[in-house]
Amino acid sequence: MTAANVRLGPMTTILGVAAEPRGAGPVLSGTAGWASVAVVAAGVILLLVLGLTGRTKNSWHYPEEDPRDLRVDILRGMAIVFVVVNHIDIPSLYQLITQEAIGAVSGAELFVLFSGAILGMVYGPRMARDGFADTARRLAKRAWKLYYTALAVILSIYLISLTPWIDARAVTTFTDQGAGGAGGQAVGRVYDLYGNLNQIFSYPVPNYVFADVLLLRIGPWQFNVIGLYVVLLLVAPFVLWVLRRHLAWVVLAASWGICLLSSIHPIRIFPSQFEDSFPLLIWQVLFVNGLVAGYYRVQILNFFRRPAGRVVLVGTVLIYLGFLFFSWNNPYQANIYDPRLALIPDTTFRTIYQAYLTRTYLGIGRLLNVAAVVVTFYAALTTYWTPIKKALGGFLIPLGQSSLYVFIMHVYFAVLIANLAVLHNGWIWLNTLAYTLVLAALWVMVKRRFLFRIIPR
DSSP: OOGGGOOOSOSOEEEEEOOOOOOOOOEEOHHHHHHHHHHHHHHHHHHHHHHHTTOSOGGGSOOTTOSSOHHHHHHHHHHHHHHHHHHHOOOOTTHHHHTTTTSSOOHHHHHHHHHHHHHHHHHHHHHHHHOHHHHHHHHHHHHHHHHHHHHHHHHHHHHHHTSTTOOOHHHHEEEOOSOSTTGGGGTTEEEESSGGGGGGGSSSOOHHHHHHHHTTOSSOGGGTHHHHHHHHHHHHHHHHHHHHTTOHHHHHHHHHHHHHHHHHSOOOOOOSTHHHHSOHHHHHHHHHHHHHHHHTHHHHHHHHHSHHHHHHHHHHHHHHHHHHHHHTTOSOOSSTTOOEEOSSOHHHHHHHHHHHOOTTTTOHHHHHHHHHHHHHHHHHHHHSHHHHIIIIIHHHHHHHHTHHHHHHHHHHHHHHHHTOGGGGSOOHHHHHHHHHHHHHHHHHHHHTTTTTTTSOO
């Protein structure tokens, strides 16, 4: 092995530059644009008023005696569908919903937030019953299982990439969309995510190769958030311990303080790949706030039933409508069927977006948007549960209840789709059918509990 074969720098090699994709869908401006805004706003406000004034059928309301909160499962199901669609990333009608069509929010934020919420709902009572030591042991065991599952996925994808007739570049490389730390100047850069791993066939194998694998420095970009989740699971027992002492304000102050500090002076704790897209000290704020919300779920729901809570709900829905209006003015269009408003100048939109709504470093506007989405959608599910469940529950609830399993398995479907040449000709309706088959396959796998004994869920 020569010195030229050894790379001691970052594991993401810049391979080249690709063109930024652009759609050419219908653009609504002037009277047509404002009329569309008025219709959507009126519809949302009407549903809100009907719910607050008790004009909806009682049989439609969510049964609060249900011990498991299926509203959260539906929202988790929605989040994981967004993740699957955006990670496979071929033009389809699904993108009209998943690419920030509900606000400046992606499936990743919702996935992390709800992971914390479920943990708070499940392990809060468990810590009260079994104590800190047992809870910490259970969460450490789950973190360990996720960690070695991550290693298995990373290595299995690498082995797949070595197969001559399989092109795995869809998961072993990453094309920068300008949402990372390098900003818009990096749009189109293509990175090699497996860096030094080819040196594994050298003899002796260099130590840095083992370090790259064990520290999760390499792996599919669609999967790197798992490293973040492993770390947060290990921290969670200590957060729950503080909450057990009725010090939620300490948890929230610490979480937001750390997030703010890292936003001003970015601090990287781990060399792992996830820190590139999901900086730990920033993204913990979603997980921790979700955990607190899950822990105090009953108290929060009781607050929203009171007059003050209803005022907060109305304000939150109006804020959400503002974010929705803004996001629909995004000049980026997913494909030729993607309608966008043109009521905000592109330069104004980009300036505001870059200042307050960035994804990697979670701009304050994005965090507020996430909160508004969750509260608004949760309230809608509470009031209109029966019709929503009939329409979407049978599909989304199973996916939401096994969202981690779906997240792991979708990486392999990304490889499959990438190797079907017919799906890369821009035929949107065919691609939509392909997405439908992928989501249906994942749903069947969940219902059949395929490999549930091996893969975390």
